[in-house]
Amino acid sequence: MCSASASSTDSGTHNMELLGLSMAMVGLFVGFGLLIGVLFGFFGMGGSFLVTPALLVMGYPTRVAVGSGLAFVFGTSVIATLKHRDLGQVDYKLGLLMIVGTTAGIEVGKQTVVYLEALGLAGSIISVTYVFLLGGIGAFVTYEAVKGDSDGGIDHDAAEAAADADDIPDIAKTIQSYNVPPMISLRGGVTVSLWMILGVAFATGLLSGFLGVGGGFIRMPALFYLIGVPVPIAVGTDLFEIVFSGGLGSFLYALDGGVDLSIVVPLLAGSAFGARIGSAATSIVNEDDIKVYFGLMLLGGALAVAVREIGKVYEMPILNRVSLVLILGSALLVSGAVVYSSITALREESRTASPAVE
């Protein structure tokens, strides 16, 4: 029996229980859900990346940790997508096209893993790719944000307005310049070839299937840096796609009894609130700040995965816990920074508006 369940059962005769968990465990899950919800609503990623390793360290079996993590991601993405929809930050057309391309890419990625497994190379190649990809995207996004000169918050109406040409990354401008019909008009005034969208979706799906991850940390920057949609729409559309991938993934695990509602329900209760805070914060915090936080979070994740892999190679289980502390620590720091930046931006806005009112 897993340690988490055991502790709740042992204390059951003396303490109040909810869904078979002690109130302390329920509180822990709600708090953890809140933290993840802020990140999920703000970045459109961070669910299974954080939940699954935490559940594994708590002693849950792998099937339950992955299945419940996916079910939680599904629920949180529904809430965050609804909130982003309210803010006009979901491009459904782009989302559906991304689902088509991503699904094909995931299948090819999975087949690549099967081939590498037959060669006995899958584990090491996937781990090294994961560390370099997380670290590479993290370093790139952080660098781009630090050198960026955007000085404003994000306009709530950005979804309808044409994106400022200066805000579109160079790679995205190049991709948008390929005039291969049919051309698709996207929110934010972006026009891009259908084939380019499907190509980007296929590539992100390939990496997602190869690495066995949800792919939010690949898709969100890909939508911004490669297709050129504004960051808030990239986040909202990415979340919309996660509703489908998370729903299907959790259903498949639920067939084998891999979804534990006693984990999902309290996590979701916390994340539903956190996702509202995170989603609302995308409309308040400076766009470059979003990118810096996203980049730092990925760098923290890359370091954590590297530490875990070193622990595996040298058979040092303690490094697995160090890895979890690194992941949770960076998540806590980044979500704290998101909330702090939002409050600071609100106060700054209030100070700027005050003289005009007077």
Added chain:
Amino acid sequence: MIEAGSLSASIDGAILIGAVLAEAIILYGVYGVVEDVLGQRVVNRLRNT
């Protein structure tokens, strides 16, 4: 032909995921009402502190 066991597992799985979806939608609605009632007050408070 679909076996009774796999059909039952599919229904159980669908009910479980439906329960997660229902919880998500209910929480969205409940927290939405809380946000409508208290949100602006909290924002004003944060702006003025």
